[in-house]
Amino acid sequence: xxxxxxxxxxxxxxxxxxxxxxxxxxxxxxxxxxxxxxxxxxxxxxxxxxxxxxxxxxxxxxxxxxxxxxxxxxxxxxxxxxxxxxxxxxxxxxx
Numbered sequence: 001x002x003x004x005x006x007x008x009x010x011x012x013x014x015x016x017x018x019x020x021x022x023x024x025x026x027x028x029x030x031x032x033x034x035x036x037x038x039x040x041x042x043x044x045x046x047x048x049x050x051x052x053x054x055x056x057x058x059x060x061x062x063x064x065x066x067x068x069x070x071x072x073x074x075x076x077x078x079x080x081x082x083x084x085x086x087x088x089x090x091x092x093x094x095x
Contacts (some may be wrong), residue, residue, distance in 0.1 A: 005031070007026050
């Protein structure tokens with residue numbers, strides 16, 4: 001079932017300048033894509049649950065566990081500069 005689309009019109013809407021060869025090539029490529037999409041739409045999907053991914057992935061996160069870490073003073077002692085209990089860094093934007 002051929003699907004007709006005006007590639008030149010779409011290119012004008014997107015403000016893309018295409019040569020005649022590009023219009024023909026992209027037209028045939030888009031036609032194949034749209035035909036495939038139309039074929040997929042015809043598949044019987046009644047009773048099929050929607051899924052986000054075709055494979056049965058599960059999250060591989062480890063459980064949250066409290067573990068020892070540096071105290072604020074230990075972390076700030078290792079910083080090049082600190083001020084009032086915070087890391088001092090150069091300004092990101094000049095004022």
